[in-house]
Each structure stands twice: as C-alpha cells, then as structure tokens.
Amino acid sequence: MARFNTRASKTAGAASPVTTTVSTRTHLGGKGHLRDDRSELFLLAIANFVSQQTYHESGTGRDERFAALVRKLAVEDPAWTAGLLKWLRGDGQMRTASLVGAAEYVKARLEAGATDGPTNREVVASVLHRADEPGEMLAYWASTYGRNVPKPVKRGIADAVRRLYTGRSLLKYDTASKGYRFGDVLNLVHPTPDPEKAWQGDLFQYALDRRHNPDTAEPPASDRTLTAHRALMAVPVEERRALVTGPGGAERLAEAGMTWEALAGWLQGPMDAAAWEAVIPSMGTMALVRNLRNFDEAGVSDEVAQHVAARIADPAEVARSRQFPFRYLAAYQHAPSLRWAYPLEQALGHSLTNVPALPGRTLILVDRSGSMWAPLSDRSQLNRADAAAIFGTAVAMRAADADLVEFGTSSAPVAFRRGESVLKVLERFGDLGGTDTTEAVRRHYRGHDRVLIVTDEQASYHRAGGPTEQIPANVPVYTWNLAGYRPAHGPSGSANRHTFGGLTDAAFRMVPLLEAGRNARWPWED
Template sequence: MARFNTRNAKAQPVSRVTSTGRVLRTYEGGRGRERDARSELFLLAVSHFVTQQTFYETGADRDDRFATLVRELAVTDPSWTAGLLGWLRGEGNLRTASIVGAAEYVKARLDAGATEGPSNRQVVASVLQRPDEPGELLAYWTATHGRNVPKPVKRGIADAVRRLYSGTSLLKYDTAAKGYRFGDILNLVHAAPDPDKPWQGELFLYALDRRHNPDTAVPPASNRVLTAHRELMALPAEERRAVVTAPDGAERLAAAGMTWEALAGWLQGPMDREAWEAVIPSMGTMALSRNLRNFDQAGVSDEVAAQVAARISDPAEVARSRQFPFRYLAAHRHAPSLRWAYPLEQALGHSLAQVPALTGRTLVLVDRSGSMFFSRLSDRSELSRADAAAVFGAALALRAERADLVEFGTSSHGVAFRKGESVLKVLDRFGDLGGTDTTEAVRRHYKGHDRVLIVTDEQYAYHQYGDPTEQVPADVPVYTWNLAGYRAGHGPSGKGNRHTFGGLSDAAFRMVPLLEAARDADWPWTA
C-alpha cells in the first residue's frame, strides 16, 4: 500500500525565518523560540530605526545587537548579508539601518581579511540612494571607527557621488547644518566626474568653492538651477514677497530648486496662503502629506487643495513616494479636516497594494498590548507599533473573503467592520488592552478558520497552555507578522505551516499566497 504517493499528498512549503529549536524566554517570561542568526537579523533590520528605543530594548542595546549580527554574517554569509542591505535600502526603504549595516559589513570583513562574496565597495554604493547619504555614512564611520576611512568605503562613496550629485541636490542637502558638506566629501573620496555628465566637473568645483570660499563662490553659468537660485537669493528682502505673488512665481521657485523649508527662511516672514500656493506645485507627495494641516491654517484655496488631494491619492505618486502605509494614518491624525480624509484613505489603500484577498475564512489577531503602545516607531513619530499593527490587520480583514478581526492584550474581543468600509474608520474601533495573552486570544477565537494571522511583537507573557501557534491544528497555517524584531519568537517558524514575517510595509503579505500555493517563500531580495 502506498504510504506517501497518494492523491492527497501535498508539498510542505517552507519560509526563511527559521527557528533553531532552542527554547528562550520572551521579555514577559513566556516560553519563546530562538531563531537562527539570519532570521534574527532580518526581523530586527526590517523594524529597526537606529538609536530608537523600544519598549523592551534601549536604543544602544538594539543597535549593538544589530551591529553584532551584521558583523557575524558579513564574514560567514557575505552574499546573503549584502543582499539584505541592498534590499533594506531599496524596497525596504530603511535608510539608517542599511547605512549602519554597510559600514559594519565593511569593518568586519576588513578586520577578518575576508575576500569572498560581494565587494565592500559594491555594498557601500548599494545603500547610498539619496544625495545626503554619503555624508551620513562618513559621519557614522568616523564617529564609530575613527578618521581613517579605508579605500573600499571611499570608492563606494565616490561611486554614489557620481550617481547622486546635481545642482538640485546641492541646494537641498549641502547645508551649513551638516558636518560633512559636499565639498568635504569630494576632498576625502576624490570622486572623478561621471564621463556621461559633462556638467559634473564644474558642479564639483563649485561644491568645493562653496565649502571653502562661500562668500565668493559663483555657480557655473551652465547650471540653470544654481544660477536661478543665486538670482533669487540676491533679491532684497523687501522684494521677495512679490515673487511668490507674481503669475510666474511658482515656475520661478521650481526653476530655482526652492524647497518649502528654504522658502520659509528666504521670505523672512510667515508662510501664508500665497507662499504655500506658490511652492505646492513643486513639493513632493511626502512633503504634501506632512503639511496638510499647515495648508488648512494658511487657508489655501479649494482649487489648490483639490490639486493636493489629487496628487497625494494618485497611485503612481504613492508608489513613487515609497511611504510606509502608517504614514498616511499619521497625516490623517495630524490634519483631521474632512477635505483630506478621503484622499488619505485612497492613498493608504494604494500603499497597501500587496495585501492579498485571501479566500476562505481568516482569523486576524492584532496585538494591542502595552508594549505595542509604548513602543513608538521612532523618536520623531507619534505613532506606535500598535497603530501599525491595526493598519495591517484591518486592511487584511477588509480584503479577505471572510474574516474575523480580533484585538488582544490581557483580554480579547472582535473588532466590527463591513466590507468596503474605510480602513481609517475601522482603526477608530481599536483600543488599549494592557498585557499580552496571545495564547488565550488564539484559543478563544479560533473556530475552524482556514488560516490565522497574528500581528504582534511576540512578547507574550502567559504560557499556561503553551505557545500561541499550538492552539491551531498542525494542518492549518499560522502566520506571525513581527513588528519589533526582538530575539525570542512566540512559536516555531520556517516549516510545518508555521511562518514568521516582519517589516513595516505591506511587502511581507505577498508571502502568504506563495506558501499556500505550496511554493517556498524565499527572502524578499531573491524571491
């Protein structure tokens, strides 16, 4: 009789965040599971804002754990680590963690004399995607490892400089507030102009002159942005207000690379309606969404407001801005005006484009415990990991064929929603539920669902009935979405219908259909 080759035989999919089998304790004392080094680094990296404290870890402890893992894997698994760092800065959209990771990658490999795998120069260049980031990496390196900057770091930065430096980037990022100005970086790395950019040689010379002789530096006549900016800056203060009110004011400001931050200082006066309406056409969608309240307070016209609404809710603009979904929740809370509510709801929906419409019955559990509430996404954010969890959980439930949406902490209960309802409306129904009893929440609410998704920091406290994933039959998939990246997980992962993802975007959702189609879910940069 056939034991394995039967009609019901199915491939057992695996995912890459993998448990080792070793038992640890969560920070709340629950029985947790250790993950291998790659899995631990991945979950930490995709949720890590460098120097930022979380509920259970200080910023310094978290940074040390991140750097230690990067240094270890840079030597033992350089190709995987280089792939993580490049993806982290690209699709992962986490600037500082990728920059710190690249610096620690290079330092570890130089110290170990390692030569196999992607070059140090390539890894440095791969994480530098914005014109201010070469200075960020240099500042981190010198503060952490001293003023002796090795050649691979210099060459990787030089590659990025040729790709990133332009007249517009010089105006925006080469400011006196920076420790490393563009001229300092050029002096240090000796970047040659890109042969395909004949204007870059003059730009580099101007950046050097602007750094060392700011009073006499003259921008090259060939660079229209820099010359237009110089003309505006030379205007007497009493004539500047007339520029923003002129019929061609918006065009002049855009042509001169004038940002809204620079405009505020240049006017030497309030950012009133005329000033905002002149600069709004050249603002990016991220800047627009962060200034909605300022637009209301200044009284921008309904016509201009409609243009702003159209841009922030445009699918292509949302994709280009690469904002995390919860940023639109922050904008909604900061600017609760009704004229922004629907555009922000649309933008939030576009930013969650990868959330699948799961078939069958789905149980979605959202962690609303104290550790999630008191763990801010960053020191500059008013949002918590509980907010991010609610965004993802609500979006998943709304798109699923049939879903039960549950919030849990010390207790747990269902969150009401209707098909087609606004995610922002559903978010208003979530509360603060104290401690973390994930196991009891799963035991109470699992009723023969086809799958269970838990959005959490995994630091459950109670373990009377075992780990949360044991409350679901072994043939039913349980997906844990980790939003904090702590060391111990609340259950096994990697095989046997138990899988863990991580991150602050919707990208991880694409793993669920892959696994349920019996395809292995690989790391995002190799999938």
C-alpha cells in the same frame, strides 16, 4: 472517509525563510523560540530605527545586537548579507539601518581579510540612495571607527556621489547643519565626475568653493538651477513676496530648486496661502502629506487643495514616494479638514498593494498590548500598535471572510464592513494592557482556514503553552513581527508555521506562495 484530499486541504511541506531553532522564553516569560542568525538579523533589520529605545530592549543593546549579527554574517554569508542590505534600503525602506549595516559589513570583512562574495565597494554604494547619505556614511564611520576611512568605503561613496550629486540636491542637502558638507565629502573620497554628465565637474568645484569660500563662490553657468537660485536670493527682501505670489512665481521657485523650508526663511515672514500655493506645485508628495494641516491653517484655495489631493492619491506618486503606510495614518490624525480623508485613504490602499486577498475564513489577531505603544522612533508619534492595526485591517478588508480581533490582557472583535474606510476602522482599536496572545487565540479560533497574528511576539506565560500550539497542525499560522525582538512566540519556517515582518507590505508576497504549497524565499530572492 476523505480526510486529506479535500478542497480545503493545506500543503504542510512549504517552507519559509524565517526559521526557529531551540526553545527559550519571551521577554514576558511565555514559551518562546530562538531563531537562526539570518532570521534574527532579518527581523531586527526591518524594524530597527537605529539608536532608538524599545519597550523590551535598550537602544544601545539593540544596536550592538544588530552590528554583531551583520559582522558575523558578512564573513560567513556575504552574498546573503549584501542582498539583505541592498533590499533593506530599497523595498525595506530602512534608511539608517542599511547604512549602518553596510559600514559594519565592510569593517568585519576587512578585519577578517575576506575577499569572497560582493565587494565592499558595491555594498556601500548599494545603500546610498539620497544625496545626503554619503555624508551620513562618513559621519557614522568617523564616530564609530575614527577618521581613517578605508578605500572600499571611499570608493563606494564616490560611486554614489557621481550618481546622486546635482545642483538641486546640493541646494536641498548641503546645509550648515551638516557635519559633512558636500565639499567635505568630495575632499575625502575624490570622485571623478561622470563622463556622461558634462556639468558635474563644475558642480563639484562649486560645492568645494561653497564650502571653503562661501562669500566668493559663484554657481556654474552650466547649472540652470543654481544660477536661478542665486538670482532669486539677490532679490531684495521687500520685493520677494510680490515676486513669488505674482505671475510666474511658482515657475521661478521650481526653477530655483526652492524647497518650502527654504522659502519660509527667504520670505522672512509668514507662509500665507499665496506663498503655499506658489511652492505646492514643486513640492514632493510626502512633503505635501506632512503639510496638510499647514495648508488648512493658511487657507489655501479649494482648487489648489484638489490638485494636492489628486497627487496624494495617485498610485504612481505613492509608489515613487516609498513611504511607510503608517505615514498616511499620521497625516490623517493630524490634518484637521475632512477634505484630506479620502485621498489619504486611497494613498494608504496604494501603499498596501502586496496585501493578498485571502480565500476562505481568516482569523486576524492584532496586538494592542502595552509594549506595542512605544514610539517607532524619537522623531515619530506613531507606534507599533497602530502599524499592527493598519496591516491587520488591510488583510481583513481584502479577505473573503475575516474575523478581526484586538488583544492584550483581554481581547475583543473589531467591527468593520467590506468597502469601509480603513482609517475609520482604525479608530475603533484600543489599548488593552498585557500580552495574553495564547488566550486570544483560544477564545477566538473557530475552525478558521488560517490565522494571522500581527504582534511583537512577546507573549506572556500561559499554562496551555504558546499561541501557535493552540491551532491544529494542518491550519497555517502566519506571524507578522513588528519589533524584531530576539525570542519568537512560536516555531517558524515549516509545518504551517511561518513568520514575516517589517513596516512595509513587501513580505506579504510570501503568503500566496505558501498557500499554493510553494517555498517562500527571502524578499530579494524573488
């Protein structure tokens, strides 16, 4: 009798990097498992909006756990930790966590006198991708460890400054609201201008003058953006609106590096349709996405709206913007006009390119319990419940044959049709109370080829045991962790039990490898 050598047979020997160790209890008293240090740090890092309260963990406790893990692994496994931090700021798209992690990496290695592995300078430079981040790094170090900044931190910041500081970035980020202005950073880290950027020495001097002598600072002639901005600022207030909305107004705004935020203040009046239409051509994609409601309320023309929609839906623009998929859901929920629905749907799809098209039958369980509804951060109205629904629905829509289920205290199928709008399907999910993951698995598993559970893993107690125990050992169970809490709801790392995580689709690339019987490595080791 053929029991194993069949077309549907699975390879149980494939391994994945997130690994559990010993048994414990979840925050809700369910059967759980602890992870090794690398796995715990990885899942925490990719879900950690620093200093933010979560349902089961305080912001302070979460930050302390993150810092302690980074410091430990920076000494014990520096190459792995440096790789994580670099990836975290890139494909992981976690800006603050990577910056804090790099600072803690350096602190631990300096205290331990460690010299192996990547240099502290390299690690600091690797997480600074935006021109305001050198100041952020200095502010974090000063608030945590005092104003005596070590040389490796200064040198890493100096490397980033040479790469990131331009006239345009100075206009955008060197504002009075910052504790560390560009000039302060330059005074502290003393970067040498890049020899291949002849204009950078003049820019550095202007940033210093602008900080210490703002009334007399003159923009360098070598920087066309700064000189154009100075000319624009000199225009009398009563002439500004006519200048911007007249012929060539959009070009002048772009040449002067005028952001939409700065334009509103410069006009000293409302942002009407003409003002928006002048600045829209020079706005970044995500600035467009965040202002769709403002465009509608101001009454921008259909022609301009079509250009905005085309940019939002452009796959190259989506890739360049490096935004979380849930940002497009937020825009859809807050934009009042239906003219934005289709481009946002396309953009969401482009942001989920790593979601695989799974063969066979797939059961997808989406956690909509109470702990999933806390905001992702203090500045966001989005939550893990909606992020879970996005991932679960995306997998269901691309799978050959999928059952999509929401669960909490109870559970129920979520209806969808192939080719239907993902954003419309998301409206059918609800709030289902507690976290009875085990019962949801027992109720809805019907011989599927695989199971995907999108959750924070904090399952409640069930006499039948943990959720993954309810599935035959030869059937893969993939857990997508969205919170980074310490206890896991099941074993992981081998034997058809695997855990991924994050708020982007990057780790979905591991699923096809495991389905093919190949070991999956950490995302930055692909």
